[in-house]
Structures are given as C-alpha cells and as structure tokens.
Amino acid sequence: xxxxxxxxxxxxxxxxxxxxxxxxxxxxxxxxxxxxxxxxxxxxxxxxxxxxxxxxxxxxxxxxxxxxxxxxxxxxxxxxxxxxxxxxxxxxxxxxxxxxxxxxxxxxxxxxxxxxxxxxxxxxxxxxxxxxxxxxxxxxxxxxxxxxxxxxxxxxxxxxxxxxxxxxxxxxxxxxxxxxxxxxxxxxxxxxxxxxxxxxxxxxx
Numbered sequence: 001x002x003x004x005x006x007x008x009x010x011x012x013x014x015x016x017x018x019x020x021x022x023x024x025x026x027x028x029x030x031x032x033x034x035x036x037x038x039x040x041x042x043x044x045x046x047x048x049x050x051x052x053x054x055x056x057x058x059x060x061x062x063x064x065x066x067x068x069x070x071x072x073x074x075x076x077x078x079x080x081x082x083x084x085x086x087x088x089x090x091x092x093x094x095x096x097x098x099x100x101x102x103x104x105x106x107x108x109x110x111x112x113x114x115x116x117x118x119x120x121x122x123x124x125x126x127x128x129x130x131x132x133x134x135x136x137x138x139x140x141x142x143x144x145x146x147x148x149x150x151x152x153x154x155x156x157x158x159x160x161x162x163x164x165x166x167x168x169x170x171x172x173x174x175x176x177x178x179x180x181x182x183x184x185x186x187x188x189x190x191x192x193x194x195x196x197x198x199x200x201x202x203x204x205x
Contacts, residue, residue: 042118046090047078047159049167050103050126052144058171059144060164061126061133063098065156066140073156076123076163077101091124099142102129110166110179112159123163158188 016029021037029038050061062074077095081087088105095103106125113120133142145151147168155161159181166179182188186195 040118042120044081044087044090045078045119045121045159046081046087046094047076047121047123047163048091048095048103048105048126049076049109049123049163050095050101050128052128052131054131054144057146059146060150060167061095061099061101061103061128062143062145062150063135063139064141064143065138066135067138070156072140074151074154075156075160077103078121078123078160087122088124091122091126095126096136098136098139099133100136101133101142103127104129107170107175108178109163109170110181112162112179112181114159114181114185116185121159121163123159123167125167153190155190158182158185158191158194161188161190 012033015032016038017032018027019030020027021030024037029040030036031038048061051058052061053059061077063077064074065071077098078091079094079097081090082093085093088108092103092105095101103126106127109123109125111120111122128144131144133144135142150164152161162179162182170176185191186199188194
C-alpha cells in the first residue's frame with residue numbers, strides 16, 4: 001500500500017507493510033518509516049425512509065444513483081456519517097444532499113451489519129417537511145413513490161430492500177425494536193447476481 005499527499009513535499013518514499021502491531025490482535029498497515037498505524041475500521045452509513053403524505057397515501061423519497069457503485073439504480077437517501085453529527089442528523093443531511101429534501105428524522109428502523117464491505121448501515125423513519133425535492137449531485141433523478149410503485153427490480157443495495165420492508169411492517173406502530181440484517185445477504189429477493197458474486201468469492205477463499 002502506498003499513498004502520497006500531493007499538497008506537501010516528501011524526502012523519501014512512503015510505504016506501508018502489513019503486520020500485527022505490538023499489543024494488537026489484527027494485522028494492520030504500518031508505515032515502514034515512522035511506524036504510523038493506518039487503522040481501517042468499519043464505516044457507519046446513515047439513511048432514511050422519508051415520506052410525504054399525498055391525499056392520504058404515504059409516498060417514499062427515492063433517489064436514482066448518478067455515481068458508482070450501482071449507478072442508475074434506485075436507493076434511499078443514505079451515506080457516510082461526518083464528524084460532529086449524530087446518526088439521525090447524518091441521515092437528514094444525506095436526504096438534503098441527494099434530493100434537496102428537508103427531512104425530520106424519527107424512529108430507528110434497523111441496524112444492518114454488512115461485514116463483507118465493513119459497513120454498519122442505520123436507517124430511520126423520516127417525514128418530509130415539504131414535497132419539493134430535486135436531484136442533488138449524486139442523483140440522476142428523485143421521486144416520491146407509492147409503495148406499489150417501488151422499483152423492486154432496480155434497487156441499488158440489499159439494505160435498501162430491508163429498510164423498506166421493515167418500514168412497511170412498522171408503518172402503523174409508534175414503537176418497535178429496530179430490525180437487523182438477514183442471515184444471508186445473498187438471499188435478498190431481486191439480488192440474484194449478488195448471490196453469484198458471494199459464491200464465487202467463497203470459492204476463492
């Protein structure tokens with residue numbers, strides 16, 4: 001592993017080697033020159049199932065991705081947390097960045113561990129303060145979608161499928177225990193290609 005910050009000058013090459021540091025139990029990337037340990041820990045994803053009530057029908061805010069991975073597929077507003085914010089605040093911020101949406105977050109729907117890509121994804125209920133939404137830089141399109149019109153065959157990620165399903169299961173409940181990930185992500189309906197990738201990766205392992 002090598003990297004170089006182009007904003008500064010270096011007197012020697014920068015390189016890292018994988019080793020288990022003293023008093024650690026995991027293999028890490030350690031700088032060969034200064035001993036800096038590059039810790040790579042799981043990332044926290046904040047997302048929201050945000051709704052707007054239109055003539056008595058709740059419609060869900062969805063975004064069509066303009067970036068990889070899964071460009072052109074539909075997702076819920078979600079993204080990496082930033083420092084100095086709560087998870088719920090991060091979910092509302094992502095809705096604003098991806099759909100120019102003003103969202104009030106509510107109850108936590110689920111905490112989904114995606115160990116293969118070192119992520120923990122947390123999705124909240126949300127209420128739109130206005131139906132005025134539009135694509136942000138990371139979205140090709142945004143839409144307020146009725147449950148029966150959700151593009152199930154075009155969802156970007158399995159966690160989006162489960163967050164939607166768990167939202168629907170609890171839509172009439174004031175309180176409930178947050179849900180968790182399925183036993184096997186590859187069993188997610190509509191993600192047959194994911195199963196093939198997982199099986200191929202397991203064979204390589």
